[in-house]
Amino acid sequence: MGDHVEQRFLASQRFKRHQFNIYENGMLRNQFPTVTTNPNKLEQQARDSMEAKGFNFIFGGAGEHATMDANRLAFRQWKLIPRMLLPTSQRDLSVTLFGIEYSTPVLFAPVGAHCVFHADGECGVAEVAADLDITYIHSTAATASIEDAARANGNGPRWFQLYWPQNDEITLSLLNRASRSGYSTLVITLDTWSLGWRPANLDGGFVPFIKGVGDQAGFSDPVFRQQFKKNYGVEVEEDIISAAAEWNKDIFSGQAHTWEQLEFIKSHWSGPIVVKGIQHVDDARMALKMGMDGIIVSNHGGRQVDGALGSLEALPEIVHAVGKDMTVLFDSGVRTGADIIKALCLGAKGVLIGRPWVYGLGICGKAGAKEVMMGLLADFDQTLGLTGIRSISQCNRSILRRITYGGDRHTSL
Ligand SMILES: Cc1cc2nc3c(=O)[nH]c(=O)nc-3n(C[C@H](O)[C@H](O)[C@H](O)COP(=O)(O)O)c2cc1C
Numbered sequence: 001m002g003d004h005v006e007q008r009f010l011a012s013q014r015f016k017r018h019q020f021n022i023y024e025n026g027m028l029r030n031q032f033p034t035v036t037t038n039p040n041k042l043e044q045q046a047r048d049s050m051e052a053k054g055f056n057f058i059f060g061g062a063g064e065h066a067t068m069d070a071n072r073l074a075f076r077q078w079k080l081i082p083r084m085l086l087p088t089s090q091r092d093l094s095v096t097l098f099g100i101e102y103s104t105p106v107l108f109a110p111v112g113a114h115c116v117f118h119a120d121g122e123c124g125v126a127e128v129a130a131d132l133d134i135t136y137i138h139s140t141a142a143t144a145s146i147e148d149a150a151r152a153n154g155n156g157p158r159w160f161q162l163y164w165p166q167n168d169e170i171t172l173s174l175l176n177r178a179s180r181s182g183y184s185t186l187v188i189t190l191d192t193w194s195l196g197w198r199p200a201n202l203d204g205g206f207v208p209f210i211k212g213v214g215d216q217a218g219f220s221d222p223v224f225r226q227q228f229k230k231n232y233g234v235e236v237e238e239d240i241i242s243a244a245a246e247w248n249k250d251i252f253s254g255q256a257h258t259w260e261q262l263e264f265i266k267s268h269w270s271g272p273i274v275v276k277g278i279q280h281v282d283d284a285r286m287a288l289k290m291g292m293d294g295i296i297v298s299n300h301g302g303r304q305v306d307g308a309l310g311s312l313e314a315l316p317e318i319v320h321a322v323g324k325d326m327t328v329l330f331d332s333g334v335r336t337g338a339d340i341i342k343a344l345c346l347g348a349k350g351v352l353i354g355r356p357w358v359y360g361l362g363i364c365g366k367a368g369a370k371e372v373m374m375g376l377l378a379d380f381d382q383t384l385g386l387t388g389i390r391s392i393s394q395c396n397r398s399i400l401r402r403i404t405y406g407g408d409r410h411t412s413l
């Protein structure tokens with residue numbers, strides 16, 4: 001390989017080197033990955049290394065995990081058909097979303113309450129995301145403020161995820177803060193206006209935000225603080241439990257907004273807006289009608305409606321209906337490089353990764369989150385090449401086949 005590598009191949013080069021480094025460390029130094037590279041062992045490693053309440057908060061889906069299982073099974077039903085003797089040794093992973101070029105189509109999914117998993121928290125993850133040049137999406141349910149996470153993310157690409165408050169003044173304040181802190185794109189999560197029924201968390205009686213953990217967007221918000229002081233006569237820090245109750249009434253009120261109210265947000269956010277949690281094709285059409293720039297086909301990792309279909313099952317029909325007119329992104333159940341490719345081949349323009357790096361964070365902090373994402377991207381890059389794909393625009397249905405016969409069971413490695 002010559003010294004000069006074109007800019008657009010650099011991300012791929014870096015991930016390729018990662019695989020080589022792992023082998024070299026093993027063979028020459030007797031050093032092995034701290035976090036397993038095996039997607040089927042990651043959950044167990046996290047379970048073994050974390051406190052139960054933290055682990056269960058990541059792991060715990062709604063109900064009997066039927067939808068979590070369906071998310072994985074949906075991927076198993078699609079198979080890649082690799083092509084040979086194509087010039088794929090150098091690969092361009094870049095994509096353009098809403099007119100901005102990103103070095104890969106992969107994003108960190110918005111995840112709340114990082115400090116429950118590790119003290120490195122959102123700032124650690126935002127730093128890692130910048131280092132990997134992968135988009136960081138800051139959650140409204142974060143344990144770090146919007147501004148602190150932005151500082152840690154530096155020049156990295158970042159989006160802001162809104163849990164939509166009932167109080168418009170507070171909504172406006174959050175939007176202004178995100179915009180001032182350099183978050184380019186707004187993600188509005190629609191599927192979690194109230195928490196799903198999650199037995200792993202219910203049985204342990206654990207949810208972080210009742211004690212103010214994951215409420216930092218509110219506690220650091222000037223409008224919320226002022227209203228709290230007016231109503232309670234004390235500062236947030238002097239009565240955390242009441243402040244938490246007030247804040248959560250605003251963002252997880254058990255009361256959903258309406259499609260029409262998206263107009264309000266649209267008139268107060270100048271960048272692209274994406275709605276997250278779309279599974280029904282008619283909702284995708286509604287999002288388009290309301291002038292949204294994109295949607296995230298997601299079922300929140302099976303944490304909300306148990307018995308709902310696997311998220312990948314929803315993707316093809318939605319892409320068919322609105323894919324020409326808006327940007328369709330995808331998450332829920334993505335665990336391997338091949339999964340990312342399958343979602344892209346089915347029409348997603350970007351793919352969000354959730355639990356895997358959160359487990360990495362729980363295992364050993366930001367270094368663990370980084371190791372998981374490096375591994376996943378290396379797998380993605382390598383599998384693209386071996387499948388015969390040189391750039392993301394070449395991902396399409398011609399290299400996919402749906403296998404509908406039974407017996408294709410999950411096998412443990
Ligand atoms: C611990 C945890 C916290 C999450 N917090 C948020 C959040 O604050 N906002 C949001 O929009 N989605 C949140 N999600 C959902 C993710 O963004 C994403 O949709 C989901 O993790 C995808 O499923 P998967 O992890 O099984 O791939 C959370 C997911 C997990 C696992």
Ligand SMILES: O=C(O)C(=O)c1ccccc1
Pocket residue numbers: 111112113141192208209214300303
């Ligand atoms: O657990 C979740 O899925 C989630 O969205 C959330 C909600 C509140 C606090 C932290 C995460």
